[in-house]
Amino acid sequence: MENYGYGSSDDGYCDSVYDDGSDECQEDENERQFYGSMPSSCKNYDLERTMELLSLEEHHARAVLMHYRWDVDNVLTLFVEKGEKQLYTEVGISMMDSLSSSSSHVSTDTTCEICYDEFPAAEMTTMDCGHIFCNECWTDYFTVQTNEKKSRRIMCMAHKCYSICNEGKIRSLLSARDPQLLEKFECFLLESYIEDNRRVKWCPSVPSCGNAIRVENDEYCEVECLCGLQFCFSCSSEAHSPCSCLMWELWVRKCKDSDWVIVNVKSCPKCNKPVEKNGGCNLVQCICGQPFCWLCGEATGTAHDWTSIKGHTCGRYKNDLELKSSCSKNEISRYRHYYSRYKTHAGSLKAEENLMTKSRQKMDTLESGEFAAEDNSWIQNGFTRLILSRRILCYSYPFAFFMFEGVLFKDEMTEKETTIKQRLFENQQQQLESHVERLSMFLEKPFEKCPVEEVLEIKMKVIALTSATNNLCEKLYECIDNELLGPLQQETHIIAPYRSRGIEKASEIPEY
Numbered sequence: 001m002e003n004y005g006y007g008s009s010d011d012g013y014c015d016s017v018y019d020d021g022s023d024e025c026q027e028d029e030n031e032r033q034f035y036g037s038m039p040s041s042c043k044n045y046d047l048e049r050t051m052e053l054l055s056l057e058e059h060h061a062r063a064v065l066m067h068y069r070w071d072v073d074n075v076l077t078l079f080v081e082k083g084e085k086q087l088y089t090e091v092g093i094s095m096m097d098s099l100s101s102s103s104s105h106v107s108t109d110t111t112c113e114i115c116y117d118e119f120p121a122a123e124m125t126t127m128d129c130g131h132i133f134c135n136e137c138w139t140d141y142f143t144v145q146t147n148e149k150k151s152r153r154i155m156c157m158a159h160k161c162y163s164i165c166n167e168g169k170i171r172s173l174l175s176a177r178d179p180q181l182l183e184k185f186e187c188f189l190l191e192s193y194i195e196d197n198r199r200v201k202w203c204p205s206v207p208s209c210g211n212a213i214r215v216e217n218d219e220y221c222e223v224e225c226l227c228g229l230q231f232c233f234s235c236s237s238e239a240h241s242p243c244s245c246l247m248w249e250l251w252v253r254k255c256k257d258s259d260w261v262i263v264n265v266k267s268c269p270k271c272n273k274p275v276e277k278n279g280g281c282n283l284v285q286c287i288c289g290q291p292f293c294w295l296c297g298e299a300t301g302t303a304h305d306w307t308s309i310k311g312h313t314c315g316r317y318k319n320d321l322e323l324k325s326s327c328s329k330n331e332i333s334r335y336r337h338y339y340s341r342y343k344t345h346a347g348s349l350k351a352e353e354n355l356m357t358k359s360r361q362k363m364d365t366l367e368s369g370e371f372a373a374e375d376n377s378w379i380q381n382g383f384t385r386l387i388l389s390r391r392i393l394c395y396s397y398p399f400a401f402f403m404f405e406g407v408l409f410k411d412e413m414t415e416k417e418t419t420i421k422q423r424l425f426e427n428q429q430q431q432l433e434s435h436v437e438r439l440s441m442f443l444e445k446p447f448e449k450c451p452v453e454e455v456l457e458i459k460m461k462v463i464a465l466t467s468a469t470n471n472l473c474e475k476l477y478e479c480i481d482n483e484l485l486g487p488l489q490q491e492t493h494i495i496a497p498y499r500s501r502g503i504e505k506a507s508e509i510p511e512y
Contacts, residue, residue: 046072046193054079059167060093062189066153067091070197092155092162093128112137114157125173129156129163139173146174146185204236205229222496224503232496239503242392242480243399244493247408251398255339268292269299283309338401345394352390352440356383365448366455382443382462388502389436389469392476396429403484412488421484428479432472439465470500 049072050061067090068075079087109118112134119134126132141157142165154170156163167189175182194200194212203211209227222239224230231238235245243251265274268286275286282294283304292299293312303310363376402408404422413421439462447458477498485493 046070050075054084056093057166059164060088062167063093063153063164064088064091066192066196070193070199092153092164125169127156127163127165127169129158129161131156131158131161131163133157135173135176138169139177142170142174142185143177143181146181146188149188201233201236203227203229204231220494220496222503230503234494234496239391239496240395240398241496241498242477243395243402244495246492247399247402248395250402254335266294266297269297334405335401338397342394342397345390345397348440349387349390349394352383352387352443355444356387359383359443362448378459378463378466379443382439382466384502385466385469386436386439386443389432389439389473392473392498393429393433393436396432396476399480400425400429408493409488424483425476425479428472428476432469432476435465435469435472439469473498474500 046065047058047061050056050065051058053076054061054064056064064075064087065072068078082090109120110124110132111118112124112132114133114137117134123135124132125135125138138157142154145154154165155161156165170185171182174185194202197214199216200212200214203209203213203225205211205225205227209225209229211225211227213223213225213233215221215223215233220234221232222230222241223233232240232245232248235249237245237248237252240248265276267273268275268288268290269292270290271286271288273286273288275284277284277294281304283291283300283302284294285291285302290299291302293309298312300309300312359379363379366374366376366379400422403425404418409418442458442461442465445458447455450458477495480495485495
């Protein structure tokens with residue numbers, strides 16, 4: 001890679017945050033570089049690369065990149081596959097520059113076909129497509145497009161002309177009317193780089209920190225902004241690996257609605273879709289057309305009076321109704337099982353994060369005493385591993401809930417396969433859980449007050465558990481990748497890869 005500002009990492013990609021005042025990028029193989037909220041240097045690098053390789057002017061290169069969401073590699077591939085003419089036609093680039101040049105030297109007065117007034121050549125502007133209108137009409141048009149942000153690419157205003165307007169001429173006309181309009185237009189173009197680029201996203205912090213993050217190669221990853229927020233780059237929600245984005249979205253929705261659903265929603269006995277009762281009668285009908293009794297959930301006919309449903313009595317004991325009730329209770333019990341463990345680990349994670357901030361005091365105490373000459377980084381390393389592993393454990397329960405509940409993958413796994421895979425996953429999960437709890441127990445000890453022999457013993461335990469826990473996290477992800485999701489058609493369930501160092505916080509780019 002050339003000396004451009006995408007810092008790389010051992011995972012094969014980098015993330016970059018842009019902060020104000022920085023207009024130059026520096027490559028660093030060990031750090032992820034953070035750039036400004038206006039990533040002009042990174043944008044300019046893509047532009048210059050495209051201009052050079054395709055021999056295009058800046059506004060044409062930008063139009064191509066906008067059309068293909070700023071994916072330079074994809075643009076170059078399509079240029080080879082489709083050829084110059086087809087690619088430019090699809091984007092809306094006109095190749096009539098010669099006509100543009102000749103038309104711009106017309107010396108006689110010309111009629112503007114928008115306002116139908118005559119203007120001298122100096123007050124007319126011709127775009128690359130050859131269409132010529134007065135400066136006033138062009139400026140009005142560009143002002144509306146800029147203020148209302150109707151399109152990232154401003155096209156010619158001639159009827160059925162889809163050519164891209166020359167940005168240099170847009171800038172000239174807007175600045176002549178109002179310099180603030182020009183500034184707005186520049187911001188408008190810059191927003192395209194962030195909002196239309198699948199590898200760049202605004203940090204979703206609330207209130208917004210104003211930073212943007214760029215990743216290389218893999219958009220399925222978790223990143224940390226300079227503001228401290230860790231989030232999933234793919235869906236912009238909180239970091240949730242090993243849950244896929246879809247699993248996490250379903251889990252959040254289920255946690256939000258579960259209590260209300262248990263009381264107010266029942267499943268249709270025919271299609272199993274959720275049905276809400278919105279009237280007083282206990283005879284309800286699903287959108288599939290199936291009527292059923294709200295009290296017991298059994299399918300019925302539609303004939304009824306104010307007191308009963310014809311041919312149906314659910315007051316009597318029936319084995320199948322008891323079975324349905326049992327199934328419903330089992331589903332609720334199953335959800336509570338996973339939810340309670342998810343919440344327990346989330347609570348432990350919060351407490352351990354608070355404890356980690358105080359761990360520095362323990363290190364200072366040790367370093368001021370008999371361990372002054374020792375390397376006490378094992379404390380910080382242990383807490384880092386503990387928090388990373390605890391977070392993985394926390395989100396492994398929503399993953400397990402959807403992986404083995406029989407809806408998302410019901411057509412891809414038999415009941416026997418589901419059982420085998422669940423046992424395999426739970427064995428890995430339980431081993432990790434056991435090591436995490438032991439690591440937490442040792443790190444919570446007031447070892448700064450313990451005798452030297454006990455501190456050394458705790459140190460050995462923490463170092464061993466730190467290494468073992470890392471190995472178990474790797475095995476858990478390998479199990480998910482190779483044994484659980486790997487054999488399935490799981491394009492919608494891509495998870496962020498495990499990174500032994502956790503979600504590293506990117507560093508600010510140095511000022512020059």
